[in-house]
Amino acid sequence: MKRHLLSTADLSRDDAVLILDTAEEIARLAARPIKKLPTLRGRTVVNLFFEDSTRTRTSFEVAAKRLSADVINFSAKGSSVSKGESLKDTALTLEAMGADAVVVRHSASGAAYRLATAGWSSSHVVNAGDGTHEHPTQALLDAFTMRRHLGGFEERRVTVVGDVLHSRVARSNVHLLATLGARVTLAAPPTLLPVGVESWPCDVSYDLDAAIPGSDAIMMLRVQRERMNGGFFPTQREYSRRYGLDAQRMAKLPDKAIVMHPGPMVRGMEISAAVADSDRSVIVEQVANGVSVRMAVLYLLLSGSESAIGSDEGQAQNQHQNTEPKGAAA
Amino acid sequence: MSTTYLIKNASVLGGDPQDLLLRDGIIADAGSLGPVPGTVVIDAGGLIALPGLVDLHTHLREPGREDAETVDTGTRAAALGGFTAVHAMANTDPVADTAGVVEQVWRLGREAGHCDVFPVGAVTVGLKGERLAELGAMADSAARVRVFSDDGKCVSDANLMRRALEYVKAFDGVVAQHAQEPRLTEGAQMNEGELSGLLGLAGWPAVAEEAIIARDILLAAHTKSRLHVCHVSTAGSVELIRWAKSKGHPVTAEVTPHHLILTEDLAKSYDPIYKVNPPLRSAADVQALREGLADGTIDAVATDHAPHPQEDKDCEWAAAAMGMLGLETALSVVQQTMVDSGLMGWADVADRMSVRPAAIGQVDDRHGRPLAIGEPANVVLVDPKAKRTVDRTALASLSQNTPYQGMELPGAVVATFLRGTATVLDGKLA
């Protein structure tokens, strides 16, 4: 396995399948009366959360404890804006405490990458969400959930709806699902799609209703409150009408299609309560699967040395390789 | 009595070997000279002689951020880079928006003595973009300010920009605009494009620069006053300036060395050493900037030397300060991208790094002069065959935020003379 899990963009298909298969095995074991595995006894996993996220932190905490690891929850106050405790100083502290793995959530894109590559720490780094960049374990648990319901990824169509621009979940899902062979469609108003999205390995549509009938899974992204005042769309009502999933739209989905949401939901905004609580919704299952997938990730990163998900190569990058524009004389 | 230097066999502006006699602050003789008693002879065979370089855009950080740079350390770096004059940007603390502050910076420059320091005055009080600073008082001060800029901030209010352009006509000043439409760049972290979308870093779109440049060109034409565009970074900006010049509008522009050599791909490392404003752009932009500089659309190379202490770069990207060092590597970057590539000759380098910036800064009575008898002895000797590997710990700047750490660059400044006095000899501070 690579030393770190920083993004799904650099996961190979074999890596991804290994994580999902391992998670499946772990889920089977978890169904037994004794849920705890001795695998990571004596190892220390630090949950380093610069942003509050009780659900993700708890999920990682349960995952690590079920593998018998020692868990330290380190809530660092101070975001990039407030200039509180710096990422570097925190990393040095954790290094001194002998952390084997650091699970990091941070508001700055690239924070996990920085932690892994800046030379501040020798721990394994798991990205638990960095700014608007990636949230790889969320995408892995989404893929895990889809595979269980849809039986695989080839020829399966997944529609991701909403604020792609600011969504780390969307980025991680697009890369991972494309790697696994699914066809992804992003459905969003043009203002909530990033510049350059046409080069992503997916289709893009401004029209949710056009995408719905062909969807095997539909994933509704959360619309954060600050976007509502940011001029990205006129009103909450108009957004809901054009891009929200209500019972009427859900009825147009194929019979076996599932409804997903990474949480936390804004009921009545991107998803109606009736849809969230319907039998097509796998939202609660996603939460349970999150523990299995995170156990698999920690297990593969920390147990055994050079085994598993690939090599370290390709991680380090020559920073000056790209200094000459292509085609230009030196 | 000051030392007299006899420079032997220097290739003046890349031409045939010549001798230059530097005495009493001027070039006292030139040509093929015999032995001159009482002189220090410098064998300049294989070296290029250029007029001392002039930087239009330097952040010396004093007063206020002496932990990043001081006038003394910054001008040491300038001399080592071959500069005999720098224009010190106004975004200090306090802001250089009064005669008192600009005179302080000017005096600190004189005391340090490594190169001439010409303070830039703020356009608006406190760089706030609300009302004009006392531009006339700064122009009339001992610092004799002619370049006015809110650099770091854009004078985004169209009416205020119009008034600034009009007002500086009274003392033949120039408004140097940091072209960045603020509403289009809120929270911007890197060039907006495919890569910013993938990295999840908020985009700084080319249009935010180009929209301001287009507006300001029209304002300069309307007011018949001089506009200078700082650190042009996009292909579209080059096109706009090319158009303005074709119409005869009074517009000049500069490009930084880093925008001539580095591209946005470096942001993939999330290493904020590559975070700068305006951001590193695409390879196509770099190519357009090189062509614009070569054909004279862009008048000058200006470093935007922006020192920052380590803690402002040793962090996550969003938290990091914007800017990179430039004074000690500028000439090497220009050699690599423009001279060694065949786009420009050394005479063009002299034009873009000395003659034209001196004219824009209204210091061309003292700097950017021909290397001829009777002219001020502001001279730099460059070894174009030298190679060096950039070592951030060996720089004269107080800060170490060079993006070229570990890179091999061509060329080395061997000697710099300010009015006949060596500020650098054998590549070291004299």
Ligand SMILES: [Zn+2]
């Ligand atoms: Zn600027």
